[in-house]
Amino acid sequence: ETVFWRSDGKAVNVECTVRPQHHEGECVGVVVAFRDIAERKRFEAELQWQVHHDHLTKLVNRQYFEDLLEQELLRLKRSSERSALLFIDLDRFKQINDNAGHAAGDALLSRIGQNLKIRSRQSDLVARLGGDEFAVLLRNVDDESVVALAEKFRAILEDTQFSYQGREFEVSGSIGVSNLNRHTPSPAYAMNCADAACQI
DSSP states (O other), rough: EEEETTTTOOOEEEEEEEEEEEEETTEEEEEEEEEOHHHHHHHHHHHHHHHHHHHTTOSOOOHHHHHHHHHHHHHHHHHSSOOEEEEETTHHHHHHHHOOHHHHHHHHHHHHHHHHHHHTTTTTTTEEETTEEEEEEEOOHHHHHHHHHHHHHHHHHHHHHHTTEEEOOOOOOEEEEEEEEETTTOHHHHHHHHHHHHHO
């Protein structure tokens, strides 16, 4: 497989097949054929995206987030930098599901996911862990900025105006923080600490 470039600057994924042509035991030439595989590449990219993302919020999913969190911890072991993990849990989400239905709950989760993503820093990684739980990986932050960023994400929840079929719903959430550095033993440990902090 290789890439061709069109005159307008766009890339075209192609598959190259090379077949030597023999006559009386000697190679007398080669037939080279190219096939456009752009559609297959788009399909493979879509499948890969679906494996790593939550279909409702379009954020990365729990499994992919934990993989990237593990990579971040490996990076921190070779650095003096510090990062942080935010665990976000929506308040009273079950009441919205029970009173207005799952469609309302899904609409709220989608809105919250968009708001968190839009207002995050470029270096932040926002994920939906499942249910009404979200997580944010804050890379290269100190204690003071962690508190400010956590407060910013909490304010995003409270600033979210959500109405469904003429009914207004108050949105708020709880956030737990786990500081990450070269001594953080594992992604599971970091997640448990952030979850425990959120519950407190």
